[in-house]
Amino acid sequence: MIEKLNVKLFIFAAYKAELYFIFDKNKLTKISQISKFDVYVNNEKDLYVVISGSSYCKMSYAVAYLAGANILDKQSILVNIGIAGAKDYKKSSIFLINKITHKFYKKKYYPANIVDNNFNVAELMTIIDPGHYEDNKIMDMEAYDFFMSSLKFVNYEQIFILKIISDNSSSDLANFKKESLSVLINDKASEIIKFLTDIKIFFNDYYAEFVLSNYYHKIIDKFHFTHSEKNKLAKFLLKLEANSDSKTLSLLEKLVSKNELIKLMSDV
Amino acid sequence: MFKKIFIEKNILDHPRTKQIIAKYNNAEKVICNHYGEIFNLNNQSFRLSKKSKTLIIAKKNGKKLLPTPEGFGIGGSENYYFSHMLNCLYDCRYCFLQGLYNSAHYILFVNYEDFIAEIKDLSNDNNKRYFFSGYDCDSLALENVTNFAKEFLPIFRQLNNSYLELRTKSVNINLFLESDPIENAIIAFSFTPDEISKLIEHKVPPVNSRIRALHLLAASGWNVGVRLDPLIYHAEFNKIYAELISKIFSNLDLRKLHSISVGQLRFPKDVFNKIYNLYPKEKLFNNLLTNRGKLISYDEDLEKNMEAFIIKKLNNYVSKDLIFSCK
Numbered sequence: 186m187i188e189k190l191n192v193k194l195f196i197f198a199a200y201k202a203e204l205y206f207i208f209d210k211n212k213l214t215k216i217s218q219i220s221k222f223d224v225y226v227n228n229e230k231d232l233y234v235v236i237s238g239s240s241y242c243k244m245s246y247a248v249a250y251l252a253g254a255n256i257l258d259k260q261s262i263l264v265n266i267g268i269a270g271a272k273d274y275k276k277s278s279i280f281l282i283n284k285i286t287h288k289f290y291k292k293k294y295y296p297a298n299i300v301d302n303n304f305n306v307a308e309l310m311t312i313i314d315p316g317h318y319e320d321n322k323i324m325d326m327e328a329y330d331f332f333m334s335s336l337k338f339v340n341y342e343q344i345f346i347l348k349i350i351s352d353n354s355s356s357d358l359a360n361f362k363k364e365s366l367s368v369l370i371n372d373k374a375s376e377i378i379k380f381l382t383d384i385k386i387f388f389n390d391y392y393a394e395f396v397l398s399n400y401y402h403k404i405i406d407k408f409h410f411t412h413s414e415k416n417k418l419a420k421f422l423l424k425l426e427a428n429s430d431s432k433t434l435s436l437l438e439k440l441v442s443k444n445e446l447i448k449l450m451s452d453v
Numbered sequence: 454m455f456k457k458i459f460i461e462k463n464i465l466d467h468p469r470t471k472q473i474i475a476k477y478n479n480a481e482k483v484i485c486n487h488y489g490e491i492f493n494l495n496n497q498s499f500r501l502s503k504k505s506k507t508l509i510i511a512k513k514n515g516k517k518l519l520p521t522p523e524g525f526g527i528g529g530s531e532n533y534y535f536s537h538m539l540n541c542l543y544d545c546r547y548c549f550l551q552g553l554y555n556s557a558h559y560i561l562f563v564n565y566e567d568f569i570a571e572i573k574d575l576s577n578d579n580n581k582r583y584f585f586s587g588y589d590c591d592s593l594a595l596e597n598v599t600n601f602a603k604e605f606l607p608i609f610r611q612l613n614n615s616y617l618e619l620r621t622k623s624v625n626i627n628l629f630l631e632s633d634p635i636e637n638a639i640i641a642f643s644f645t646p647d648e649i650s651k652l653i654e655h656k657v658p659p660v661n662s663r664i665r666a667l668h669l670l671a672a673s674g675w676n677v678g679v680r681l682d683p684l685i686y687h688a689e690f691n692k693i694y695a696e697l698i699s700k701i702f703s704n705l706d707l708r709k710l711h712s713i714s715v716g717q718l719r720f721p722k723d724v725f726n727k728i729y730n731l732y733p734k735e736k737l738f739n740n741l742l743t744n745r746g747k748l749i750s751y752d753e754d755l756e757k758n759m760e761a762f763i764i765k766k767l768n769n770y771v772s773k774d775l776i777f778s779c780k
Contacts, residue, residue: 186733283457283483295459295483295491299505306481341497342505391501395733427739 186419187260187395188402192388193231194381195257197247197265199239199327202366204266206374207234222247224256231385233257237327241313244327245334252338260392262343262384263335266377268351268366269309269325272318275350279373280307280323282346287329288312294332297342300387302380309348318354343388347380349373398426400437408443421450454598457481459491459509459558469563470510473598480508487511492539492556500731503544503557508598513537513562517571521585524780527639527678527712529583529616533575537562537601538590543622544655546737547683550589552724559590561599569608576615587620587641594623603628610635620680624658624666634674639711641678642667644701646693649685653737664700671709682716682779684759686741686751694759695766702770710771715763716779717756718742725749 198204201223207213213225213234222243223236233256237247244265251257274280281304285294288310298306310322311329318324328346335344349370370377400422404410410418425433433453440446458480464470465484474482485491488511521532539560540550551557562568572584586592586601596602602619606628609617616637629640645653647660658666671677679701687693720728722744729738742749750756760778767776 283481284485293486293490295485297497297502297505297507298457299501336494336496339496340501341494342501423733424739427734427736 186397186423187392188397190389190393190396191231191258191260192385192392193233193257193261194385195233195235195251195261195263196381197235197237197244197263197331198267199237199244200267200366201236203268203370204234204236205367206371206377210378219250219254221250224251240326242327242330245330248331248334248338257338259339260388261339262345262388263331263339264345264347264381264384265328265331266347266370267325267327267349268369269323269328269348270315270318270352270356271307271323271350272320272354274307274323274353276353277350277369277372278305279347279349279376280305280309282307282309282323282328282348284308285329285332285346286310286322288317290329292333294329294336296332296344296346298345299342300345300380300384302383304347304376304380307348309346315352323348323350345384347377398422400426400434404437404440404446407440408446410443417450418446421453425453455480455506455508455559457483457505457507459483459485459488459507461488461509461511462486464510464512464563467512467563469565469600472600473508473510473561473563476598477508485509488560492554492558492560494555497555498731499551499554499557499727505558507558509558509560511560511562512564513567517568518575518584521583521588525585527583527618527714527777529581531575531580531582532585533582534585534588535568535572536589537565537568537586537599538595540589541591542594543591543657545622545657546653546655546732546735547685547718549720549724549728551731552720552727559595561595565601565604569605572608572615573612576612579614581614581616583616583618585618585620587618591621591623592619593621593625593640596623596625596628606632606635606638609637612637618678620678622654622657622663624662626666626670629670629675630673634676636676639676639678640667640670641680641712641714643680643682644697645681645683645685646687646697648689648693649687653685653735660697661700667701668704668706671706674709676709676711677705678711679713680716681763682714683718684715684756684763685718685737686755686759690759691762694763698763698766698770702767707771710775712775712777713767713771714777714779715760715767717750717760719748719750722747722749 211227216224225234235247237244283306307323309328312324455477488509518533518535521534526532618639618641620641622643642663650660667677743752
């Protein structure tokens with residue numbers, strides 16, 4: 186059970202230029218207390234944009250940091266959006282990743298991609314250095330670590346990876362300009378925003394099923410409870426509500442002390 | 454029907470795999486090494502994955518047949534269960550699979566030939582043996598995809614002392630109606646009263662349709678079973694179960710009734726806790742279930758009363774030796 190509905194969408198990218206379209210559409214403020222990487226949040230505090238920087242493990246560190254700081258929690262949805270290379274996919278095409286491998290690790294991950302969408306899907310391999318391509322695979326530098334780290338903190342179904350193809354074996358990576366990223370990605374902005382909106386709606390609906398009722402909040406506001414007492418109270422209320430016990434529920438409104446409530450809980 | 458199909462690499466060329474893949478052209482296909490990479494992953498939600506409509510085609514390794522739990526049987530001296538599938542198309546709130554597995558993806562083990570070889574190996578003497586299907590899945594709900602019954606029934610036609618029970622809530626019975634009955638096959642339907650089924654047996658064919666399918670099969674000469682398992686408490690338990698029993702048995706050709714089993718709603722504690730956390734607002738889990746040692750179940754007296762009532766009602770229609778109580 187959860188005390189209140191608090192589904193936060195976290196969008197992770199290596200470079201800010203990959204997410205200009207998100208900044209354009211939302212008023213985001215930088216969280217100044219976090220200095221190791223850049224985190225921006227909207228006024229409602231339900232959209233976070235995390236710019237981790239490129240290269241090995243930086244994104245997974247960011248995930249772990251945000252979870253450790255209780256900014257990211259069990260209801261959070263984590264989406265990595267970024268560019269990637271591919272030998273045989275067209276530049277600027279976009280893919281939702283359905284299989285993640287690592288050049289050096291055996292374990293594989295298979296994102297659930299549970300929310301309906303129209304993206305093409307593809308397999309991705311995370312590598313340490315850019316410029317390496319394999320047949321029928323998208324190559325990037327962070328998705329594997331991002332997924333592995335995210336899985337420690339949220340449900341597997343709440344992690345998504347979207348990649349836009351920026352280079353292939355004929356690209357001149359040495360002269361690659363970060364600024365060109367926004368042009369590539371902006372083309373896909375409306376598709377991505379629709380998907381992010383659908384994700385948010387899907388998980389809001391899902392988690393709404395777990396939210397404790399107003400009775401719980403009224404009682405918690407009125408009396409002091411320890412963590413374990415809160416759990417007992419939540420279960421007690423669920424029982425009353427599941428059984429439509431309106432008689433007992435109406436008694437809750439009239440309670441004047443915590444002891445009365447404890448007695449009621451043991452009597453029912 | 455399936456949005457995504459995972460296929461184990463080692464079973465890619467199996468004829469059944471090819472058949473299924475051909476049928477689901479539009480589904481997303483992903484090759485994996487072993488189903489456990491997806492199915493056994495921690496930190497996934499059974500409730501969320503139930504929405505994903507994902508099939509995993511895999512090969513069952515190791516032992517295919519397992520002895521049934523003690524107290525589970527319908528008259529055989531040896532009882533085994535086997536699962537060509539894990540998980541179910543239906544979504545019954547009392548189903549223990551929700552608490553057993555991390556994922557609701559359907560796993561289909563396509564190496565039927567290995568199951569069949571083990572069944573034949575075991576059936577090499579005159580002991581009466583029962584083989585139960587439908588413990589970890591519904592035996593018939595996905596018959597159109599799996600051809601499971603279609604492939605296993607002819608095998609049992611050749612095995613005189615081995616009985617196959619196909620336990621189901623599906624009304625997918627054309628296969629049976631189109632073929633000659635097999636004496637050692639039992640198609641066993643599970644029921645709760647309509648008032649309960651509508652609330653907690655999601656996506657399951659209506660009770661009346663199941664009763665009709667049961668009657669049709671018996672009238673066509675197939676042996677049938679009735680499974681009142683689990684018994685679910687209701688404020689009007691006696692009335693609605695009496696009505697259900699009356700509907701089931703009034704027009705049933707009792708000569709084809711193989712057995713009736715009656716079972717209780719019981720969960721191992723850890724399984725219950727997992728299911729409760731998936732559906733904390735569900736009335737079933739917030740009503741009368743108590744902690745009884747290692748199990749969560751109804752109070753012993755309530756269980757006894759419910760079962761006694763059911764047995765009494767059943768005795769109006771069938772002899773005692775056809776009724777089995779699953780402990």
